[in-house]
Structure formats: C-alpha cells, structure tokens
Amino acid sequence: MERAIGSDSERQIISILKILRESSEPLGSKIIARKLEDEGIFLSERGVRYHLMTADIRGYTQCLGRDGRMITPEGRQEVKEALASQQLGFVREKLEMLACQTTFDPEKRTGQVSINTSLIRKDKFKRAISAMKDAFKANICVSDLVAIASAGETLGSVVVPDGHIGLATICSVVVNGVLLRAGVPSEYRFGGVLQIRNNEPRRFVAIIEYAGTSIDPSEQFIRARMTSVSEAVKTGNGKILGVFRTLPAPTRELVEEKIALLKDAGVRGIYSLGQTSEPLCQIPVALNRIGIVQLSGLNPIAAACEAGIDIENIAESGLIDFEKLHSFWQI
Secondary structure (H helix, E strand, C coil): CCCCCCCHHHHHHHHHHHHHHCCCCCECHHHHHHHHHHCCCCCCHHHHHHHHHHHHHHCCEEECHHHCEEECHHHHHHHHHHCHHHCCCHHHHHHHHHHHHCCCECCCCECEEEEEEEEEEHHHHHHHHHHHHHHHHCCCCCCCEEEEECCCCEECCEECCCCEEEEEEECCHHHHHHHHHCCCCCEEEEEEEEEEECCEEEEEEEEEEHHHCCCCHHHHHHHCCCCCHHHHHHHCCEEEEEEEEEEEHHHHHHHHHHHHHHHHCCCCCEEEECCCCCCECCECCCCCEEEEEEECCCHHHHHHHHCCCCCEEEEEEEEEEHHHCEEHHHC
C-alpha cells in the first residue's frame, strides 16, 4: 500500500531517516530530536521513539540497543524515493562533501578514505568474490584494498543486515579528496558507461550528470545491467563504469605527482588524463582545463552482478580508516 508522503507523520519519519542516513554511528531519540530542531521540526523524544518504532516495523531502521538506531538499506531506498524530486544534484553534493572529509595521506598511508558498500547474501558471498577476481586482477577498479563486515557491523554509515556480508571498496572520490587537500579543486561532471576497445578507453556510451540525479550513476547502470566488465577484462573489449571530472590545467604537474603517490599506496583509479582544453573520450573540455577519466570502485561488483548475483550497492557510503583496509586477495 502506497503511503502519503505529504502527511505530517510520514514527513517526520522521512526527516528522521535523513538524519540517520547522514550519521556513521547509531543515534538515540534525544540526539535525533535535537537535530530535528535544527531543521525547524519540533518533535519530543517520545514522538521520535514512536516514529522509530514505526520505522523498525517497516524495516527502515535497525535497533542496536542502548546505542540507538541506524538506517537500513530499505530505509535509504525509502529516502531516495520519497525525496527524489527534491534531491537533484544530491550525488554531486555528497561527492564534494566526501572529498572535503577525506584525510588520507598517501605518503604516510594514514587517514580516512571514501568507500562504497556492497551487501551480499552470505550464501552467495564466495561465488560473488570469485566473479570479482578478474576485475581486481586487471585493475579495473580504484584499488584492490577492501574491508569486510558481518551482520550488525558497519561500513561507513551502512549497517550490514542479517544474512549478509558487507564488502567495502574504495570510492573514486578519494583521488579528488587527496587533490583537494593539495589545493586542486575538481569539477564533478558525470558518471557513465565507458566503452573499452583493445584495452583502451574509447568513448562514453551512456552518461548521467551528477547535477541532475539523486542516485549514484554507477548504482543505476549496474541495476540496468548495462556493463560488460567481465568481457572487457577477458577480451579487452566491453563496457565498464567510469566517471568524468575536469581539473584546472595549471595544476597538471601537481596532479601527476599526487597520482604517483596514490599508486604507490595501492590506490589507482585514474584511467586517462587529457590534454589542456582537448576532448577526452569524445567529451568536450572547457578552456584551460584538463579532463580526467576515473574508474568506478564498483566495477568488480558489476562483474559479480553480470554473473547473476543480486547485490545491494550503496555508493559513497561514508569513510573508513585506511589502516582497516586489506588486500582483496587475503579474503
């Protein structure tokens, strides 16, 4: 039965879910009530608890005892659908925020990096990992550094639900975060499906601009089964997930220096760096800027989905300490 989002009760539930979505830790009713006040919504702690119980019943939230509650994948989806018309550009804003919050130092190999979180059923996990191997081996990803979490544990802001295992992969925005800390701003253009021919990037055959979407493009392309990552890895021809940014041309030397440091730390993700004001992968680039094609961190996950494994993906799901990551090959 479809619920009336316009009702006061439903709006309050969505507002609570938004607050939980933006937190990497469980929150109790007292903190939620205070945060609601900051948004001009005045609801007592008792009222918050009532709405949280409703959210629990619907599967939008998970109670973690005295620690409070965290949002579930179903809750995240409800927020996306309820606020889709209000959230055009939400993904771009989230990318910019994560870049600002990135503290990773590739020389010291310390700090926090941005991640994507994928939720895989326990009985499908081994098969999914096997399907990802070739993509990781071919470096069609940002990094082969990952993190694993069991049910009830968190990856970024995501609580792993019962019956699932969480897999965190490094998000491409870590590159932009490191560049930003060095004084290099990025323009976030779009995510797309990138055609590969003879192991070289040729052109984008589908794109979704960050300014016009409330859902990460890679998530959408994976759901639509628009990739052929496994074929690209095996034959050198196929369609993978990529992202397109532009950078100020005068920063090129510094950008190349940071890219080298990231690579030494096990973080790649740069597929192609263009020339000043010249098109890259058939995408026009503005005057005095350079285009950069980055690989999506979800490419290995796309390969598993191509193998028929259903996986729930939450792109840009938060941050994790670099020290908590380990090689995919140790799984």
